[in-house]
Amino acid sequence: MTSKHKYHFYPILSVLFILTLTTASGQVGSRSFNFNQISETEYRNALHNNFNAIPLRTIDSSRLEKALQLIDKTYSQHEIDLAKSELYESPRCLTSFYGYYPELNILVFLIQDTHFENAIFLKESEGFPNKWIDRFNGSYGVMSKSGLWIGLERQDCDNYLQIEICEITNRGTWTILRFDFKTIDINEDEKAPILWVNESTIYLATIEYNNMEKMGQKKFYEIKFEY
Numbered sequence: 001m002t003s004k005h006k007y008h009f010y011p012i013l014s015v016l017f018i019l020t021l022t023t024a025s026g027q028v029g030s031r032s033f034n035f036n037q038i039s040e041t042e043y044r045n046a047l048h049n050n051f052n053a054i055p056l057r058t059i060d061s062s063r064l065e066k067a068l069q070l071i072d073k074t075y076s077q078h079e080i081d082l083a084k085s086e087l088y089e090s091p092r093c094l095t096s097f098y099g100y101y102p103e104l105n106i107l108v109f110l111i112q113d114t115h116f117e118n119a120i121f122l123k124e125s126e127g128f129p130n131k132w133i134d135r136f137n138g139s140y141g142v143m144s145k146s147g148l149w150i151g152l153e154r155q156d157c158d159n160y161l162q163i164e165i166c167e168i169t170n171r172g173t174w175t176i177l178r179f180d181f182k183t184i185d186i187n188e189d190e191k192a193p194i195l196w197v198n199e200s201t202i203y204l205a206t207i208e209y210n211n212m213e214k215m216g217q218k219k220f221y222e223i224k225f226e227y
Helices: 040-048 061-070 078-087
Strands: 013-017 024-027 032-040 095-101 106-110 117-123 139-143 148-154 161-169 172-181 184-185 196-200 201-208 217-226
Touching: 024 078, 040 117, 040 201, 040 217, 061 095, 061 106, 061 117, 106 139, 117 139, 117 148, 139 196, 148 196, 161 184, 172 217
Parallel strands: 013 172
Antiparallel strands: 024 032, 032 217, 095 106, 106 117, 139 148, 148 161, 161 172, 184 201, 196 201, 201 217
16 A cells, blocks of 8 residues: 555556557546557667666664664554564664665665555655655666656566656655556566666556466566657
8 A cells, every 4th residue: 555645746648558559548637648569679679778867775873773763663554564564673674775876866665565665765865855855766766867767566467566656855755656557477587677768758567468368478568758
């Protein structure tokens, strides 16, 4: 369950794809997107020249503790109850440091939920709001070099996943786009099942379950959007 305290500075585009077609497109206001099936060759080629930001996995311990203390003040009742159910003394035990992106000045933490991880973003700047640090989809999360994050939320069935794309700035973090998929799952066998191709294009490696004959069929998709 994700937090109810989401910032909505931008309208959220919510689209439900029943993937029986190889392409889909749409528009809400000035925002548009295209969802296309691509070849495995295209996906493999993009792996060698991707647009992913590379995080540092360790930072100074005092800096880490300062960030964790900020997060301590924002745990929801759901997170507190989940920690107790797992016999943890504090929801901090559900929280892990994902990485620091020095060129973007973004710290990323993941908080374990029942079936997935939520992501928390911090920027070390005076204007960044820290009274409430919001939660965003974090499973299989990938940051782009331009500061956009894509993450998944997986429910209790593997072949149901929700994709969220959000932006982290000095003024806060908000959702740009949401995509709900009912018939595919991310391909966990891929070393990099999600990758940024450029600042507005994402490739996904998936397993599709749209009918019994094609159960477990590997497919590759492109999400291209304007925002």
